[in-house]
Amino acid sequence: MFKKVPHTYVIVFLIVIVSAVMTWIIPSGEFERTQKTMSNGKEKTVIVENSFHKVDSEPQTWQVFTSIYNGFVAQSHIIVFILLIGGAFWILNASKALDAGIITFIVATKKLEKHRFLRKIGVDNIVMVLIMTMFSLFGAIFGMSEETIAFVIVLVPLAISMGYDSIVGVCLVYVAAHLGFAGAILNPFTIGIAQGLSDLPVFSGWEYRLICWLVINITGFSFILLYARRVKRNPEKSLSFGVDDYWKKNKVEADEKIEYYTPLSAWISFIMVLGVLVLFSAYYPDSVLKVGNSNFHFPALPVSTLAFALVSYFSLRKSVHFYILTLLAFTVVFLIVGVMGYDWYVMEIGALFFAMGLASGIAMNKSANEITKLFIEGAKDIFSAAFIVGLAGGIIVILTDGKIVDTIMYGMSVAMQNFGREASLGSMYGIQTMLNIIIPSGSAKAALTMPIMAPFSDLIGIARQSTVLAFQFGDGFTNMITPASGVLIGCLGIAKIPYNVWFKFIWKLILILFVLGFLLLLPTLYFNINGF
Numbered sequence: 001m002f003k004k005v006p007h008t009y010v011i012v013f014l015i016v017i018v019s020a021v022m023t024w025i026i027p028s029g030e031f032e033r034t035q036k037t038m039s040n041g042k043e044k045t046v047i048v049e050n051s052f053h054k055v056d057s058e059p060q061t062w063q064v065f066t067s068i069y070n071g072f073v074a075q076s077h078i079i080v081f082i083l084l085i086g087g088a089f090w091i092l093n094a095s096k097a098l099d100a101g102i103i104t105f106i107v108a109t110k111k112l113e114k115h116r117f118l119r120k121i122g123v124d125n126i127v128m129v130l131i132m133t134m135f136s137l138f139g140a141i142f143g144m145s146e147e148t149i150a151f152v153i154v155l156v157p158l159a160i161s162m163g164y165d166s167i168v169g170v171c172l173v174y175v176a177a178h179l180g181f182a183g184a185i186l187n188p189f190t191i192g193i194a195q196g197l198s199d200l201p202v203f204s205g206w207e208y209r210l211i212c213w214l215v216i217n218i219t220g221f222s223f224i225l226l227y228a229r230r231v232k233r234n235p236e237k238s239l240s241f242g243v244d245d246y247w248k249k250n251k252v253e254a255d256e257k258i259e260y261y262t263p264l265s266a267w268i269s270f271i272m273v274l275g276v277l278v279l280f281s282a283y284y285p286d287s288v289l290k291v292g293n294s295n296f297h298f299p300a301l302p303v304s305t306l307a308f309a310l311v312s313y314f315s316l317r318k319s320v321h322f323y324i325l326t327l328l329a330f331t332v333v334f335l336i337v338g339v340m341g342y343d344w345y346v347m348e349i350g351a352l353f354f355a356m357g358l359a360s361g362i363a364m365n366k367s368a369n370e371i372t373k374l375f376i377e378g379a380k381d382i383f384s385a386a387f388i389v390g391l392a393g394g395i396i397v398i399l400t401d402g403k404i405v406d407t408i409m410y411g412m413s414v415a416m417q418n419f420g421r422e423a424s425l426g427s428m429y430g431i432q433t434m435l436n437i438i439i440p441s442g443s444a445k446a447a448l449t450m451p452i453m454a455p456f457s458d459l460i461g462i463a464r465q466s467t468v469l470a471f472q473f474g475d476g477f478t479n480m481i482t483p484a485s486g487v488l489i490g491c492l493g494i495a496k497i498p499y500n501v502w503f504k505f506i507w508k509l510i511l512i513l514f515v516l517g518f519l520l521l522l523p524t525l526y527f528n529i530n531g532f
Contacts, residue, residue: 023404028054029052029053029404046197048451068394071397081350083382088354092328094364094366097360142291142339143187143442145178146346147349149494152491155173156247165231174487176220182475185209193443197451200468270313273312273359291340386490389489399438416428419460422522425467425470425521425525431449437478440484463532466532
């Protein structure tokens with residue numbers, strides 16, 4: 001049927017069809033749902049224990065086609081987010097600010113290579129580890145996931161310019177964040193919800209999870225660095241060698257000449273942005289930042305605004321390019337403040353990046369029509385990434401409308417009732433892993449599985465904390481491979497990496513992490529660990 005590897009769209013649509021076929025084979029069933037108040041005072045819909053019952057089958061036929069529409073509706077927040085990001089960064093790219101930043105970065109790293117010790121370790125290795133550690137911490141502490149889409153546009157060109165490939169660029173941000181997500185220390189969207197549904201003190205057992213986070217990161221980073229070294233030594237060994245032409249054509253070289261200047265419009269942009277930030281700082285003089293289960297007061301907006309004013313002033317004296325890079329850097333700062341202090345999600349973050357794009361266009365003395373044209377070009381360039389997210393959303397729509405998700409969950413839980421402790425814990429881990437392939441949402445999966453898993457673990461002598469850890473690992477690792485994940489598909493679309501190419505790279509790491517996850521679960525059965 002196929003003379004060559006199918007397009008990513010074809011692969012995802014075939015999965016939609018297979019999902020529809022499953023609704024004809026697997027009996028339909030449902031759990032009853034109820035509302036449960038969490039420790040943070042919010043209500044969460046959870047299933048009622050022992051409430052599974054069969055319902056009339058809902059086999060999916062022509063719904064295969066309507067699932068595309070419904071998938072777009074379900075994933076609309078991510079789709080719009082991607083389009084906003086694409087348009088904003090196209091405006092920023094037109095300024096050559098990213099090129100200037102990459103050139104400055106490459107020149108700085110070459111200077112560091114003069115030091116014998118750093119040269120022996122590898123300056124690139126140090127830089128990549130620092131970048132990955134930062135994003136991994138974001139994933140472990142506040143569950144960074146959708147936000148990684150915005151950074152792929154920055155880090156893929158950087159990786160290409162450093163002599164690597166687009167896969168390394170995606171790893172620096174997306175994989176790093178999801179290694180942290182899997183080894184979550186204080187992630188409120190997975191650990192917080194799962195522990196709340198299991199009647200455990202929220203974020204208890206963090207000490208052992210910190211050890212798990214370190215082990216997972218060491219393993220994942222090592223895998224990525226080994227691949228990166230192989231690509232650097234021989235670019236033809238890159239799995240994306242044949243598909244990176246887009247990035248290679250736009251590759252930034254260290255000796256590229258950029259005209260540095262600062263127009264009056266850049267100062268006008270600075271005054272406008274600073275004025276808005278001062279108003280926000282006056283309105284929100286104090287922020288309550290949430291880290292895990294702890295809250296602390298800090299004047300985050302006033303401090304960030306003051307820092308922005310100082311850095312922008314000196315960058316403007318150098319060039320408009322560095323002012324725009326300052327805009328980008330402080331966009332990230334305000335993103336972190338918004339997520340930790342004001343529960344921001346993709347709507348607020350998308351608006352933030354959109355504002356950054358407008359401020360960049362004004363700084364470059366672009367007219368309103370020119371900024372609009374650039375934004376449309378950027379949205380057009382990134383449309384394929386947005387489209388594939390909606391297409392992938394159809395997979396979940398088919399399985400949900402076919403009413404087989406609960407049946408799959410119930411069947412798995414029944415199958416492991418006669419296992420021993422090790423096999424039961426491993427089965428829970430396996431169930432969470434398999435479910436994550438079709439339900440990438442951690443909070444949704446926690447609401448579905450933990451009301452069953454937590455009481456069941458009591459019956460077989462397994463600590464509820466171990467069950468939560470099994471959920472955590474099962475929820476985290478396969479996020480990096482499942483085509484049902486809108487975030488993964490979005491990142492690959494932006495990086496222009498076909499899914500089959502990504503699969504060839506990531507499956508080995510997923511297998512290693514899967515085995516590692518089980519090994520990290522075993523000590524919770526044999527040792528007295530705080531919180532377990």
